[in-house]
Amino acid sequence: MVERLYIRMLYFCQMRYISYPFFAFICLCKTVTAQEKWDLRKIVDYALVNNISIKQLDVQSAISGLNYKQTKLNQYPNASVSGSTAFNSGRNQDPTSFNLITQSYLSAGLQLQTSADIFNWFSKRNTILAYEWQYEAAKASADKLRNDIALTVANNYLQVLLAREQENIAQVQLKQTQAQLANTRKLVNAGALAELNASELESQEALDSANYITAKGSVIQSLLVLKAYMNMDAAAPFDVAVPPVELIPIENIADLQPDAVYALAVKNLPQQRVNDFKLRAAQSFAAAAKGTMYPTIGAFGSLGSGFNSQSRDIRGFTFSNDSIGKVQVNGTSYSVYPNQPFANPVYGKTAFFNQWNQNFRQSIGLSLSIPIFNGAQLRSNYQRSKLDIRNAELQQAADNMQIKQDIYQAYNAATVALEKFNASEKSVAAAQRTYDYAQKRYSVGMMGTFELITQQNNLFRAKLQQVLNQFDYVFKVKVLEFYRGQGLKL
Numbered sequence: 001m002v003e004r005l006y007i008r009m010l011y012f013c014q015m016r017y018i019s020y021p022f023f024a025f026i027c028l029c030k031t032v033t034a035q036e037k038w039d040l041r042k043i044v045d046y047a048l049v050n051n052i053s054i055k056q057l058d059v060q061s062a063i064s065g066l067n068y069k070q071t072k073l074n075q076y077p078n079a080s081v082s083g084s085t086a087f088n089s090g091r092n093q094d095p096t097s098f099n100l101i102t103q104s105y106l107s108a109g110l111q112l113q114t115s116a117d118i119f120n121w122f123s124k125r126n127t128i129l130a131y132e133w134q135y136e137a138a139k140a141s142a143d144k145l146r147n148d149i150a151l152t153v154a155n156n157y158l159q160v161l162l163a164r165e166q167e168n169i170a171q172v173q174l175k176q177t178q179a180q181l182a183n184t185r186k187l188v189n190a191g192a193l194a195e196l197n198a199s200e201l202e203s204q205e206a207l208d209s210a211n212y213i214t215a216k217g218s219v220i221q222s223l224l225v226l227k228a229y230m231n232m233d234a235a236a237p238f239d240v241a242v243p244p245v246e247l248i249p250i251e252n253i254a255d256l257q258p259d260a261v262y263a264l265a266v267k268n269l270p271q272q273r274v275n276d277f278k279l280r281a282a283q284s285f286a287a288a289a290k291g292t293m294y295p296t297i298g299a300f301g302s303l304g305s306g307f308n309s310q311s312r313d314i315r316g317f318t319f320s321n322d323s324i325g326k327v328q329v330n331g332t333s334y335s336v337y338p339n340q341p342f343a344n345p346v347y348g349k350t351a352f353f354n355q356w357n358q359n360f361r362q363s364i365g366l367s368l369s370i371p372i373f374n375g376a377q378l379r380s381n382y383q384r385s386k387l388d389i390r391n392a393e394l395q396q397a398a399d400n401m402q403i404k405q406d407i408y409q410a411y412n413a414a415t416v417a418l419e420k421f422n423a424s425e426k427s428v429a430a431a432q433r434t435y436d437y438a439q440k441r442y443s444v445g446m447m448g449t450f451e452l453i454t455q456q457n458n459l460f461r462a463k464l465q466q467v468l469n470q471f472d473y474v475f476k477v478k479v480l481e482f483y484r485g486q487g488l489k490l
Contacts, residue, residue: 037241050231064138068131077116111304123291130284137277144270160222167215174208197449268485275396286385301364417473424466431462
């Protein structure tokens with residue numbers, strides 16, 4: 001225990017008194033001489049920015065936002081412009097006079113059309129509300145995933161701290177065994193102890209070395225798992241800051257009663273907001289589906305014109321006094337002339353822009369659409385939407401029940417973890433006293449090496465279990481704090 005505290009004091013003293021100008025010099029020269037330590041806040045922030053699952057859900061949220069925006073735009077009138085040009089031959093309808101003709105001609109047309117719903121029993125308005133609630137649900141789902149990722153990352157961060165603490169305990173255990181072996185080797189060389197004592201300690205040293213190597217491997221493995229959740233390159237240099245577990249701030253278990261925690265969780269947790277928004281969306285969709293079963297009143301209008309390359313108009317007249325025929329009177333042929341000069345019309349092709357002006361047409365009107373029979377599709381849609389409401393209500397109740405069960409289980413687990421931690425403290429104290437007595441007896445030759453090693457292993461296991469219980473208790477309290485809406489802090 002003394003050696004362990006000495007190592008920690010040395011570590012924190014070194015971190016505390018490193019000069020700031022030295023750090024500034026390193027930053028300016030861009031020379032890395034010591035690996036940066038990541039605390040939990042920085043790890044969580046990095047994970048929330050880089051986690052692929054969060055990015056995918058953000059994309060889905062953006063798509064939901066576009067759907068909501070589109071439904072809002074759908075309430076405005078529609079307008080479209082259409083134009084066409086074509087060469088026609090054979091028997092066709094003149095697009096300007098609408099007479100049937102057989103001449104080949106080149107035609108062109110332009111039309112502006114618009115339409116709008118005047119009253120549709122609030123179907124569009126409810127559809128807009130439904131998509132708005134869906135958008136809010138998508139954003140809340142992204143928040144829920146962020147919370148889940150943060151909680152998972154915090155759990156893995158604590159696993160790294162636990163693995164690092166196990167490594168420190170194994171290292172202290174190895175150093176103690178090595179010191180005992182060195183002292184025993186001196187006594188064996190002096191003839192005060194048999195060679196068996198040294199052999200037993202050498203065997204224990206090998207075992208402690210294996211435990212230390214295993215503990216170091218666990219640290220590396222825990223770091224790799226943490227980097228995976230952060231979406232960080234496995235080969236990138238990375239290490240975590242190790243705050244003393246006894247200095248991690250936690251709430252008093254008495255202030256985390258499950259009923260109070262559940263009441264706050266239902267109000268604050270994103271999952272509950274997701275269910276509430278989905279229920280509202282289902283209700284709005286049902287109201288919109290009901291509106292489609294009633295008549296719809298709309299308005300429409302259009303402007304248009306056309307052109308025909310064969311279109312002609314009168315450009316003027318030619319006058320003639322020529323004979324218009326012959327008549328026979330008593331066997332004599334006489335020429336017949338008009339009383340006035342005869343006017344012959346002169347035709348020419350109508351100019352393009354003149355045709356646009358002459359053929360300009362307009363229309364405006366009201367429309368009424370009454371659904372009479374369509375295979376009961378509209379009614380089926382309405383009935384389906386009411387079942388969606390029921391399904392959303394059941395899902396909300398199920399999630400509320402699940403979160404309440406999780407909170408009560410977390411509270412019970414935290415209570416058990418606290419009791420186990422208190423018991424492990426007593427166990428460490430007892431094991432430490434036993435080991436101290438064993439060392440004194442061993443030093444005067446009243447105890448063999450095997451018995452001393454046994455007591456030393458008992459102390460090692462007691463310390464390890466204490467650390468396990470302490471980290472377990474801290475994490476379970478952090479889970480309750482998370483449900484309470486306090487976030488994650490270490």
